[in-house]
Amino acid sequence: MEKIDRERAFIQENSENSVNSAESETSIYINLSDVDIWKMFKSGNESAFIHIYRKYFKSLVNYGLQIYRDKELVKDAIQDMFIELRMKRKSVLTTDKIRPFLNTLLRRRILKYIGKSNGTEHLGQNLSEYGFLIELSPEQRMINKQLDEETIRQLNKAISRLTKNEREIIYLFYFEKHSYEEIADIMELKKIKSARNLLYKALAALRENMNPQKSALFFMLF
Amino acid sequence: MQEKRYKDYALEDFLADESFRAWVLCNSQEMNDFWGKWMENHPGKKAILLQAKEIISALYFPVYEPGDIDENEVLDKIILEDYSNRHHADEFLVYEQMKAHHRKLERWTWFKAAAVLSAISLSIVFYIFKNQPEPVAQSLIVNWTWKENNFDQRSVVRLPDGSHVILNVNSRIHYPDTFAFENRMVELEGEAFFDVAEDIHKPFIVKTKNLYTEALGTSFNIRNSDKHREIEIALVSGKVRVSGDATSKETILAPGDKVNYNQKSQKLQKSAFNLEEVTGWKEGLLLFKNDNYNTLVKKLEHWYGVEVSLLNRPPESWEINGRFVNQNLHDVLTRLEYTHGIEFKIVKNKVEIKF
Numbered sequence: 001m002e003k004i005d006r007e008r009a010f011i012q013e014n015s016e017n018s019v020n021s022a023e024s025e026t027s028i029y030i031n032l033s034d035v036d037i038w039k040m041f042k043s044g045n046e047s048a049f050i051h052i053y054r055k056y057f058k059s060l061v062n063y064g065l066q067i068y069r070d071k072e073l074v075k076d077a078i079q080d081m082f083i084e085l086r087m088k089r090k091s092v093l094t095t096d097k098i099r100p101f102l103n104t105l106l107r108r109r110i111l112k113y114i115g116k117s118n119g120t121e122h123l124g125q126n127l128s129e130y131g132f133l134i135e136l137s138p139e140q141r142m143i144n145k146q147l148d149e150e151t152i153r154q155l156n157k158a159i160s161r162l163t164k165n166e167r168e169i170i171y172l173f174y175f176e177k178h179s180y181e182e183i184a185d186i187m188e189l190k191k192i193k194s195a196r197n198l199l200y201k202a203l204a205a206l207r208e209n210m211n212p213q214k215s216a217l218f219f220m221l222f
Numbered sequence: 223m224q225e226k227r228y229k230d231y232a233l234e235d236f237l238a239d240e241s242f243r244a245w246v247l248c249n250s251q252e253m254n255d256f257w258g259k260w261m262e263n264h265p266g267k268k269a270i271l272l273q274a275k276e277i278i279s280a281l282y283f284p285v286y287e288p289g290d291i292d293e294n295e296v297l298d299k300i301i302l303e304d305y306s307n308r309h310h311a312d313e314f315l316v317y318e319q320m321k322a323h324h325r326k327l328e329r330w331t332w333f334k335a336a337a338v339l340s341a342i343s344l345s346i347v348f349y350i351f352k353n354q355p356e357p358v359a360q361s362l363i364v365n366w367t368w369k370e371n372n373f374d375q376r377s378v379v380r381l382p383d384g385s386h387v388i389l390n391v392n393s394r395i396h397y398p399d400t401f402a403f404e405n406r407m408v409e410l411e412g413e414a415f416f417d418v419a420e421d422i423h424k425p426f427i428v429k430t431k432n433l434y435t436e437a438l439g440t441s442f443n444i445r446n447s448d449k450h451r452e453i454e455i456a457l458v459s460g461k462v463r464v465s466g467d468a469t470s471k472e473t474i475l476a477p478g479d480k481v482n483y484n485q486k487s488q489k490l491q492k493s494a495f496n497l498e499e500v501t502g503w504k505e506g507l508l509l510f511k512n513d514n515y516n517t518l519v520k521k522l523e524h525w526y527g528v529e530v531s532l533l534n535r536p537p538e539s540w541e542i543n544g545r546f547v548n549q550n551l552h553d554v555l556t557r558l559e560y561t562h563g564i565e566f567k568i569v570k571n572k573v574e575i576k577f
Contacts, residue, residue: 047420050386065286075296133283147276174247207234
């Protein structure tokens with residue numbers, strides 16, 4: 001198993017700080033909405049493109065590697081995805097949310113590439129174990145001491161038993177902070193409601209996976 | 223926010239609620255007020271709500287770092303791929319006859335170049351300070367880089383402001399590692415295509431010899447030829463002001479305009495440029511369009527870095543048409559052998575042509 005960089009990345013700190021230092025000097029984008037930045041890109045503005053690329057590159061790499069842990073494939077997918085976006089920039093849809101839009105494109109492309117090389121339509125089961133690892137961290141912001149360490153251990157055990165789809169929706173909902181609508185697009189679910197149901201299923205699976213004897217508190221909670 | 227729907231919420235409902243999540247993860251004052259008040263009004267729900275908050279807060283996701291996926295390398299590939307594939311229906315670019323000879327820089331000329339280089343740096347700094355009431359800058363050390371292309375490569379140069387430059391073969395660009403002053407000035411020898419990041423507070427200026435091209439968020443092509451003592455600027459989009467050392471010479475270009483500056487006569491001449499003919503070099507397209515033998519020689523010399531000598535002259539009416547994409551010199555001449563009945567001989571860097 002490839003070594004995963006376990007640098008702590010708590011959701012609160014993540015998300016928007018992947019902009020590199022060179023980019024932060026070019027401040028004109030800070031006050032612009034996604035809609036405007038995307039329009040600039042569509043009209044051929046190269047600096048807008050480079051801004052988009054730099055802003056989302058790291059998070060795309062992370063998302064891509066969560067889906068499929070092959071750096072070459074993920075690199076190609078990101079590269080080809082941007083190349084295609086640029087070639088079709090005029091006809092590409094206007095989007096008001098760049099992040100979920102890029103995540104959607106990347107996910108589809110990776111699945112397509114895997115499908116091609118494996119001859120299967122979707123992710124093989126053997127690949128699904130590793131991506132989207134999630135943990136509850138005991139030392140993280142336990143200000144109110146609502147959860148004791150034993151409870152957290154139990155919850156982590158439960159999380160580790162979730163399916164990859166369930167872990168992915170947790171990732172998309174809490175880490176990428178996508179809405180249900182965006183998640184439905186990204187995960188190619190037919191209805192927004194299906195996204196909500198999947199998250200509930202993941203949360204319910206947590207409950208099922210918990211051991212009620214060891215954690216009376218949690219039995220009460222759920 | 224609707225307060226009502228929350229009162230029957232179980233733990234999972236809070237966890238799965240978009241605006242509850244937004245409160246926990248984004249923590250705005252407005253939401254703090256709302257949820258603080260809500261807990262006061264629903265003391266029985268307080269514990270569950272806090273647990274939900276804590277679970278969300280405690281979630282963490284191990285992150286894969288890009289590691290050996292190089293952000294800049296991928297960007298280069300994206301941009302280069304794009305430019306080599308694009309059918310720029312909307313673009314004007316200058317096709318050109320430029321520096322006819324490739325001067326190989328030998329060791330001693332490098333020293334010369336270094337001397338010239340520092341002189342240029344000085345003059346640029348001077349130019350900038352001229353416009354600045356109080357020079358602040360003794361402590362500001364700006365390092366300048368030369369990027370140079372030989373005959374076998376084109377490359378993309380990213381500037382510190384996010385602008386990028388596609389540098390043609392046989393061309394050099396001189397740029398700082400940071401645009402610390404009120405202008406963004408770079409210097410060009412040869413030919414390049416500029417896509418300039420917009421920054422209304424810092425004009426982007428390309429210096430070519432004694433000519434300054436100033437742009438605000440735009441794209442244009444500049445070529446200057448030592449041999450023909452001529453500089454040509456062609457505007458693709460946006461707006462560009464071209465001015466010489468003397469303030470009297472100045473012109474503003476609209477998209478589709480080009481201006482030629484003759485260093486001898488010091489005159490700026492504005493005209494329109496032809497789409498077909500100008501799109502070539504970025505994609506490796508060598509294009510001949512009703513060209514006479516002189517133009518043929520110029521283009522071959524520039525494109526392949528060779529010296530062409532003619533053993534005879536063709537009749538006045540002789541002209542050549544043809545397009546070659548990424549083909550080597552031998553292939554091009556072989557085709558001309560068939561189509562135009564020329565004879566040729568290539569010896570190292572020298573080409574002889576007989577009509």
